[in-house]
Amino acid sequence: MLAMYQNVFPFLLQGLWQTFVISMLAIFFGSLVGAFVGLGRARGNRWTVRGFGAYVHMLRGTPFLVQIYIVYFVLPTTNLAVFQLTSFQAAVIALSLYTSTYVAEIVSAAIEAVPRGQNEAAQAHGFNGFQTLWYVVLPQSFKMMMPPMGGVYVLVIKNTAVLSVIGVTELVREANVSIQRFPSFILSVFLLVALMYFCYCYPVLRLTRWAEKKWGGLHLNV
């Protein structure tokens, strides 16, 4: 048991750290891009609505595994310098794009869920489009976004496991390597890996619950 800890645990921790870094970057960039795309779908002109709609449907209609292959193996064949990515870079990019589609759907749905009367009241009092969005619509949609956002972030964290296929040394990859060295540890290693994922995901869910509560003072009838 002690041998296992000494030989395996440090590697698993390293993998967990990698998983943490990649998922946090993907959550950050994915949320940024997703908020932009979601806004463009809910409030943009004809072209952003269509263009961003196509973006979301295309990415959601294909498996993440295929997307990561395309970013890491297919794009470099164009021989363009920008597409010569390390596996870490490819992982962050692919996972950010994946995250952004889910965030975009949540953001646009939450904006559209704010009653039309709220928009009209703001408009009738002289708010311009930006002021309406900033002072009236977004504060109300924010609370609605929180619970599904927590779900997506957990989904993203769990999806980092797929990244082992392009050689990213995240948690699952480290676990596999450890088992090849110490096959008898297979059960305890994967129990430990599952526990690590849980210890990471659960606080994320709690955090979004907390954020929802914090803005629960909104007294919305929704």
Next chain:
Amino acid sequence: MQNGQHFIEIENVSKSFRLPGGGVVNAVKDVTNYISRGEVLVIIGPSGSGKSTLLRTINGLESYDEGQIVIDGVDLGHAHTDMNLLRAQVGMVFQHFNLFLHKTALMNVVMPQTVVLKRSRSEAERTARELLERVGIADRADNYPSQLSGGQQQRVAIARALAMNPKVMLFDEATSALDPETVGGVLELMAELASEGMTMVVVTHEMGFARRVAHRMIFMDAGEIVEEGAPEHFFTNPRNERTQRFLREIL
């Protein structure tokens, strides 16, 4: 000839909506009307006759296809007209109040002042408290809309519109969604505003209010003004057959 004479000029205004199925609804058809400063105009008519649409074109919530609307010398159809500024000066009270759900009663009245008129927070708050006092719900200033009755919410909405110092107030069935026992109070408040000289355009089914407060009434049907006149005229000898039928049904 009429140009420049009237506070609000509505000339040959038409508005149609294209329906998803491909049909077209002519919601407002060639409406012309002139409203003077301090006048209280009451619009009546059956459901779907275009009352709301006409009202909403007056503050630019709805665009119009043809004609011209001029408010206090400002042409709504002119490309350089600042529509946000205009809407700030034309108060609108909705059937369903539409208070900002994430703000207290006080902040509902404060926010448009700070955001649109750029008033300081303290000045806006002073104005808001005065107005909430005036509409009779100063004690509920810190309540959210969901904690207020319909009548109370509508009072806040009226205070919110008044805080912008509007040139004219538009009311679209402001009491239709209220419990019967709160209707009277809100109508009373509207009558008070009228007696203070506020220019008002009021869409309502409250004939008692119309009779008592209106300076002039118009009856709309199928997008057109069918009949126009003083309240006495409407309630004693309406000329048009459609007006007669409508009043018979509603009274």
